[in-house]
Amino acid sequence: xxxxxxxxxxxxxxxxxxxxxxxxxxxxxxxxxxxxxxxxxxxxxxxxxxxxxxxxxxxxxxxxxxxxxxxxxxxxxxxxxxxxxxxxxxxxxxxxxxxxxxxxxxxxxxxxxxxxxxxxxxxxxxxxxxxxxxxxxxxxxxxxxxxxxxxxxxxxxxxxxxxxxxxxxxxxxxxxxxxxxxxxxxxxxxxxxxxxxxxxxxxxxxxxxxxxxxxxxxxxxxxxxxxxxxxxxxxxxxxxxxxxxxxxxxxxxxxxxxxxxxxxxxxxxxxxxxxxxxxxxxxxxxxxxxxxxxxxxxxxxxxxxxxxxxxxxxxxxxxxxxxxxxxxxxxxxxxxxxxxxxxxxxxxxxxxxxxxxxxxxxxxxxxxxxxxxxxxxxxxxxxxxxxxxxxxxxxxxxxxxxxxxxxxxxxxxxxxxxxxxxxxxxxxxxxxxxxxxxxxxxxxxxx
Numbered sequence: 001x002x003x004x005x006x007x008x009x010x011x012x013x014x015x016x017x018x019x020x021x022x023x024x025x026x027x028x029x030x031x032x033x034x035x036x037x038x039x040x041x042x043x044x045x046x047x048x049x050x051x052x053x054x055x056x057x058x059x060x061x062x063x064x065x066x067x068x069x070x071x072x073x074x075x076x077x078x079x080x081x082x083x084x085x086x087x088x089x090x091x092x093x094x095x096x097x098x099x100x101x102x103x104x105x106x107x108x109x110x111x112x113x114x115x116x117x118x119x120x121x122x123x124x125x126x127x128x129x130x131x132x133x134x135x136x137x138x139x140x141x142x143x144x145x146x147x148x149x150x151x152x153x154x155x156x157x158x159x160x161x162x163x164x165x166x167x168x169x170x171x172x173x174x175x176x177x178x179x180x181x182x183x184x185x186x187x188x189x190x191x192x193x194x195x196x197x198x199x200x201x202x203x204x205x206x207x208x209x210x211x212x213x214x215x216x217x218x219x220x221x222x223x224x225x226x227x228x229x230x231x232x233x234x235x236x237x238x239x240x241x242x243x244x245x246x247x248x249x250x251x252x253x254x255x256x257x258x259x260x261x262x263x264x265x266x267x268x269x270x271x272x273x274x275x276x277x278x279x280x281x282x283x284x285x286x287x288x289x290x291x292x293x294x295x296x297x298x299x300x301x302x303x304x305x306x307x308x309x310x311x312x313x314x315x316x317x318x319x320x321x322x323x324x325x326x327x328x329x330x331x332x333x334x335x336x337x338x339x340x341x342x343x344x345x346x347x348x349x350x351x352x353x354x355x356x357x358x359x360x361x362x363x364x365x366x367x368x369x370x371x372x373x374x375x376x377x378x379x380x381x382x383x384x385x386x387x388x389x390x391x392x393x394x395x396x397x398x399x400x401x402x403x404x405x406x407x408x409x410x411x412x413x414x415x416x417x418x419x420x421x422x423x424x425x426x427x428x429x430x431x432x433x434x435x436x437x438x439x440x441x442x443x444x445x446x447x
Contacts, residue, residue, distance in 0.1 A: 031086040035093075038081030038126040039074040045125065046070050068104060069118045075100040076122030084126060084135060097122075148440055150235040151212055152266025156181025158211030159237060159263055160202040163188050164195055164221040173216045173241040173256065180260040184214070195224055203228050212263070212442070216256075218242015219287055219420045227284050230273060230439045237263050237442045244421070247286045250359050252444045262442040270437035271362040274346035276419065278411075278427030285346055285419045288356075289432060291408070292328050292341030292372070294418055296321045327374025331409040340372040340379065340397075344406065344432055352400060365436045366402040373397045405433040 050066045079097035083090035101115050153159050161184055163174045178186055185205070189198045199215070206213050214237035215225035222238050229236040239259045240248040251271075253259040274285040300317030327338045345368030349356030356368070373379060379397045411417070411426040418424075 028086060028089075031082040031089055034085045034126070034129060035078040035080075035082030038077035038122070038129055041129070042073045042077035042122045042125040043070045046073060046121075069114075072101050072104055072115060072118040073122035073125075076119045077126045078122075080123045080126035081129060084130065147443075148268045148270060150266055150268030150440060150442060151210070153181075153184075153212060153263050156184030156260070156263060158209070159184040159214050160205050160211065161186050161214030161216060161237065161239065162195070162198050162202050162225070163241065164215070164217035165190050166195075173239070176256050177216060177239065177260070180256060181263065195221065196228075199225055199228050203232055203234060206234055207232060212237055214239060214263070216241035218245055219247050220422050222247050223284065223286050223420050226273065226286055226439050230435070233440075235268055235440045235442065247420075250287075250362060251441060253442075258444055259442070262444050265445045267443050267445055268440050269363075269443050271439050271441055272347055272365060273435040273438045274344070274367065275433050275435055276417075276430055277433075278430040281427070283419060283424070284435070287346055287420050288418070289344040289346075290341060290418045291330070291411070291414055291416075291426070292339050293321045293325045294341045294343065296325060297341075299423070327379070328414040329410060330414055333407050337371075338374040340374045342372075342408075343370040344368065345370075346434070348402060363437050365404060365434055367404065367406060367432055367434065369399075369401050369403055369406065371399045371401075373399065405431065407431050 046066065046069050075097040079090070079093035082093055097119075101119050104115055105112060151158060159181060161177065161181075163177065163186060165174075165188055174186060174188055177184070185202075187198060187202060189195050199213075203213055212235045213225065213229050215221055216239040217225075218240075219242060221242060225238075226236060228234075237259060238248045238251060238253060239256050240254060241256070245254070248254065248259070253262060274289060276283045276285065276289060297317050300320050301313045304313035304316055325340075327340050329336065329338050330342075331337065332342075343356070345356060345359070347359045347362050347364050348366055348368045349359055351357065356370070373396075376382065376397050382395060382397050408430045410428065411430055412428040414426065416423050417426045417430070
């Protein structure tokens with residue numbers, strides 16, 4: 001009976017699920033994404049090389065050998081990528097990868113030299129991802145501004161927390177939160193309900209009785225609660241419950257347990273809010289603002305990141321939007337510019353380059369500006385080459401700087417902008433600046 005090899009998509013899903021099951025936390029998710037992305041890149045490269053070689057030597061690369069090479073290189077790539085991100089996974093994954101290579105040798109599929117080449121190729125692909133997909137190590141956060149007294153709420157007594165059921169998280173946030181903080185007033189915002197209305201009602205109760213406002217959701221949900229809390233001078237407890245949770249992670253609260261501990265301990269600090277003003281309206285961003293191809297890049301990444309992982313999906317999306325898109329003409333602080341994209345971070349991001357990942361502080365009063373220029377010859381080709389080789393910081397089409405204020409004119413032709421991952425229509429003139437230390441938040445206790 002013939003046994004069929006699993007398809008690439010099936011292997012990707014199995015690999016991603018396996019890593020998530022091993023350790024169900026943010027570190028494991030990053031390991032799953034890097035491992036899966038490395039696996040996909042390795043298998044895709046072997047497939048592409050095989051197609052080229054088959055045109056020249058069609059008899060030397062039968063499909064069975066190709067699948068065998070993909071299996072070995074893919075296993076090595078996944079194990080190496082996941083281990084680079086979360087070293088303790090190496091004890092589980094590396095022996096599995098070695099076992100796959102040894103079984104291939106015993107089956108006589110290839111000579112030892114060929115197996116070693118496939119293993120080395122997979123390891124090399126995983127290592128190469130670090131050039132454009134920086135490793136991130138979890139560390140105790142101390143990113144907020146001056147430490148302030150906030151109410152210590154044992155068992156959550158005095159906390160009114162809104163759970164956004166549409167936030168996209170995978171954990172049963174409401175049930176877990178009621179277990180962690182049994183005296184908290186937990187309110188579920190169901191599908192179809194207006195989140196802002198539920199938040200306003202919760203904030204009014206906190207103002208009347210004292211205590212703190214809490215929110216469970218992703219960055220968009222946290223944004224809505226943050227503006228309300230800042231305007232009403234309320235302390236905010238941020239519980240991660242969305243897809244990415246960048247703001248909660250930068251606060252040092254990557255899990256519901258750590259956020260609950262912070263509420264009970266009563267340790268707080270202040271953070272900045274990024275502000276966008278235009279046509280008499282004002283909106284805010286906790287993390288990032290961007291224009292140009294970035295809104296389309298967000299859509300293209302989201303369409304692929306479930307199967308590829310965030311950063312491989314970003315690479316594929318970048319190639320697509322640059323192929324189909326065009327640079328925009330805007331005026332920055334009075335200077336006409338042609339741009340592929342402009343990124344503005346709420347406080348300075350690390351690392352430098354095209355993959356800003358985390359912020360060492362959230363109250364520096366600065367906008368982190370990253371600009372891709374569209375006026376240079378072969379700008380898009382140079383951008384892609386610099387991105388894939390990890391040399392973007394040295395490219396002439398790319399610029400990094402900081403500012404406290406930025407005026408953008410001509411946005412009527414540029415189209416939409418992206419704010420904390422949400423795409424919105426833009427006014428003709430936008431002004432970016434900061435409300436420094438405007439928001440008080442709960443922080444983790446010192447280690």
